[in-house]
Amino acid sequence: xxxxxxxxxxxxxxxxxxxxxxxxxxxxxxxxxxxxxxxxxxxxxxxxxxxxxxxxxxxxxxxxxxxxxxxxxxxxxxxxxxxxxxxxxxxxxxxxxxxxxxxxxxxxxxxxxxxxxxxxxxxxxxxxxxxxxxxxxxxxxxxxxxxxxxxxxxxxx
Amino acid sequence: xxxxxxxxxxxxxxxxxxxxxxxxxxxxxxxxxxxxxxxxxxxxxxxxxxxxxxxxxxxxxxxxxxxxxxxxxxxxxxxxxxxxxxxxxxxxxxxxxxxxxxxxxxxxxxxxxxxxxxxxxxxxxxxxxxxxxxxxxxxxxxxxxxxxxxxxxxxxxxxxxxxxxxxxxxxxxxxxxxxxxxxxxxxxxxxxxxxxxxxxxxxxxxxxxxxxxxxxxxxxxxxxxxxxxxxxxxxxxxxxxxxxxxxxxxxxxxxxxxxxxxxxxxxxxxxxxxxxxxxxxxxxxxxxxxxxxxxxxxxxxxxxxxxxxxxxxxxxxxxxxxxxxxxxxxxxxxxxxxxxxxxxxxxxxxxxxxxxxxxxxxxxxxxxxxxxxxxxxxxxxxxxxxxxxxxxxx
Numbered sequence: 001x002x003x004x005x006x007x008x009x010x011x012x013x014x015x016x017x018x019x020x021x022x023x024x025x026x027x028x029x030x031x032x033x034x035x036x037x038x039x040x041x042x043x044x045x046x047x048x049x050x051x052x053x054x055x056x057x058x059x060x061x062x063x064x065x066x067x068x069x070x071x072x073x074x075x076x077x078x079x080x081x082x083x084x085x086x087x088x089x090x091x092x093x094x095x096x097x098x099x100x101x102x103x104x105x106x107x108x109x110x111x112x113x114x115x116x117x118x119x120x121x122x123x124x125x126x127x128x129x130x131x132x133x134x135x136x137x138x139x140x141x142x143x144x145x146x147x148x149x150x151x152x153x154x155x156x157x
Numbered sequence: 158x159x160x161x162x163x164x165x166x167x168x169x170x171x172x173x174x175x176x177x178x179x180x181x182x183x184x185x186x187x188x189x190x191x192x193x194x195x196x197x198x199x200x201x202x203x204x205x206x207x208x209x210x211x212x213x214x215x216x217x218x219x220x221x222x223x224x225x226x227x228x229x230x231x232x233x234x235x236x237x238x239x240x241x242x243x244x245x246x247x248x249x250x251x252x253x254x255x256x257x258x259x260x261x262x263x264x265x266x267x268x269x270x271x272x273x274x275x276x277x278x279x280x281x282x283x284x285x286x287x288x289x290x291x292x293x294x295x296x297x298x299x300x301x302x303x304x305x306x307x308x309x310x311x312x313x314x315x316x317x318x319x320x321x322x323x324x325x326x327x328x329x330x331x332x333x334x335x336x337x338x339x340x341x342x343x344x345x346x347x348x349x350x351x352x353x354x355x356x357x358x359x360x361x362x363x364x365x366x367x368x369x370x371x372x373x374x375x376x377x378x379x380x381x382x383x384x385x386x387x388x389x390x391x392x393x394x395x396x397x398x399x400x401x402x403x404x405x406x407x408x409x410x411x412x413x414x415x416x417x418x419x420x421x422x423x424x425x426x427x428x429x430x431x432x433x434x435x436x437x438x439x440x441x442x443x444x445x446x447x448x449x450x451x452x453x454x455x456x457x458x459x460x461x462x463x464x465x466x467x468x469x470x471x472x473x474x475x476x477x478x479x480x481x482x483x484x485x486x487x488x489x490x491x492x493x494x495x496x497x498x499x500x501x502x503x504x505x506x507x508x509x510x511x512x513x514x515x516x517x518x519x520x521x522x523x524x525x526x527x528x529x530x531x532x533x534x535x536x537x538x539x540x541x542x543x544x545x546x547x548x549x550x551x
Contacts, residue, residue, distance in 0.1 A: 003305075007312040010280065010305035011319065014273070017303070021268075025247070033248050042251050121169055 058086050059096035067099070071147060078148040088112060088146065109140035168504030177496045177508050180516040181489075182232035185524055187338045187360065188488045189229045192528075194335035194361070195368010196222040197271070197327060202398065204324040210394035216278065216541035217379065218372045223271050224532035230263065232524055236516060255344070259337050266334050270327040276301070277320040279539050284308045297538075335364040342491060349424035350495040355413045362406035367484035369399045370477040375532075377474065383542075389466055393459075396473050400456040403480065407449055410487075427502035435497055435505055440490045448483015452476040 003009040036045030064085040065072050075081050086092055094102035119129040128149075137143055162175045200218035202208045234240040247264075250257040276283075284306045287298035336357040343356025373395045380387045417425065432440050455476040459469055493508050511517035 003307070007307060007309060007315055009307060010303055010312065011315065013303040013305060014276070018268070029248050032245075037249060042249070122171060 056093050057091035059091075059093045061085050063096040064092070074145075074147045078150045080146065080149055109144075109146060110138075113140045113144075113146070165507040165509065166504060167506075168499070169501055170499040170504040170506055171501065174496075174499050175506050177493065177506070179492055179496060180236065181493075181510060181518065181521045182236040182516050182524070184485070184488045184492045185232040185521055186229065187335075187492070188367070188485055189225050189232070189524075189528070190338050191335055191360065191364030191367050191484065191488075192371050193222045193226045193229060193368070194331040194364040195366065195370075196225070196372050197331045197368070198365050199369050199372050199395070199398070201324045201328050201331075204321060205328065208394065208398075210390050211398075213388050213391045213542075214372050214376045214395065216275075216539075217376055217536075218368075219271065219275050219278070220532060220535045220539065220541055221372055221375055221528075222368075223267075223275060224528040224535055226263075226267055226271060227531055228524060228528045231527070232521075235520060235524070238515075255337065255341060259341075262330070262333055262337060266327075266330045270323060270330050274320055274323045274327065275539070277316045277323070280316055281308045281313060282539065332361060335361050338364075342495070347500065348495050349422065350428060350498070351491065353413060355409065355416075359406070359409050359413060362402060362409055363484050363487055365402045366399065366406045367481060369395060369402055370480035370484075373399060373473060374477040374481070377470070379536075379541075385542075387470065389469070392473055393469065396456055396459060396469075396476070399476070399480070400453065400460065403449075403453050403456065407453060410449075424502055427498050431494065431498050431505060435507070436490055436494050439486050440494070443486035444483050444490055448479055448486050452479040452483065455479075 005012045034044045034046065037043070039045035040048075061084050068085075071085070088107055089104055090107070092102075092104050095104050114130075114132055117129050119131045123129055140146075166175055196218045199211065200215050200222065203211050203215045230243070234243060237243075243260075246257050246260045250260065252258065280302065283298050283301045285308070287295060287302050287306065290298055339357035339360025342351040342360075343353055346352045373392060376395070377387055377392060417428070452475075455472050458464070459472055464472070496506075497508065498505050513519045
């Protein structure tokens, strides 16, 4: 037998094929695994900088109360005291930056209120919840003031 | 709330439980993987445990295992979407994820065990075909032979030795392959229908049962299609092993059931209700009675009573088909059943099977037929039966 490995030639070639496969895998790893992967954890370190580069969308309550000075006092009295402004009004960083350029949109109470107050047996019994089909009034805002939810219900003039 | 979803719910369900996330494709995945493991274990009976009677099915079992293993990850790819991302699991695997680590088990089993074992077993025929064929097929066989046409006795003895070692390694690999599938369900501690250490063992034995049944039916079908006589001692032996494996599998599932009934933990009343209502057809009728007790009874009958060849053939076809249906029902009951009840144990939802959607019945049928198409191609390329014409040509 003239072959280098005698009767083992085919096995050596198959082993070579497997070795080549492993080599291709290692090359693919070197090529495709993003730089910085695993520096801080099982993710790409550069993802942190990417996230930081996103424009800030929320202004934060402190920015809101700088101008809307009357709302914090009203909120204090009600059950919504701990809810942040932008939880209901949406992200308003642009408005806080320049109120003349970007206006906040007043939320529609019919849509907004039921997001939390729609009846569901999974909610704690003490939590106020309604079935919109049975609950009176076409619009929550007519009887309830979302900034002071404890004072109602009473028809506004 | 989506009206259709709400209509599917009885009693109370948490919002994230109403819609099933794991569809029929996830039922197919353990089913197909199980067929692979079972077919391979049947093949190893001949190779390692020297059960000569099942020799005619050895190669068919290996090719069946390969055809089904190639299809095994496809239901997952279709379910998840973005198949290109699955490659990343190999590039940056997370060692704490069983699913990520299993990617390597799958690759090991496919390449190092099945492909290599088939190659070694067929090398003589590949070389002979490379010598005798013409045209593009000659090139194909030449590439498959890796350019080595040494089929001397010494070289073939070496192949046999390495092949034997591979089969020995292959058995625990096949156990790992399907044990994992049970493990992934058994380790979900939030779900009492799944969370039991019995799960990997039950999955493994049901895999063996389904794989043996599949090869039994395939062998009989192929023999009929080729106009060959069915080797009765061979099918009798396979049927006997099918019975043994089925008894173990059925007993294990029975022990699990008994344990659940006796333990009767806080989930029991809810699960018991589910088995008697929503899962009654698929669990009691299809899995336990028609897919378990009846095939076991039929197979046991062939062992106890002396029956004619024709009757035995009929019983094997019937028992094999019932077995495959029963094991499919078992996968269905695990995967779908595990998502029908609420973690609050106060409500149930319904699984709506679509037809021509990404996770509907149609792709499931296609995925279940695909391995047979692949197997047809494999059989054309590497006939599992003795090819006399090629040898004569040389």
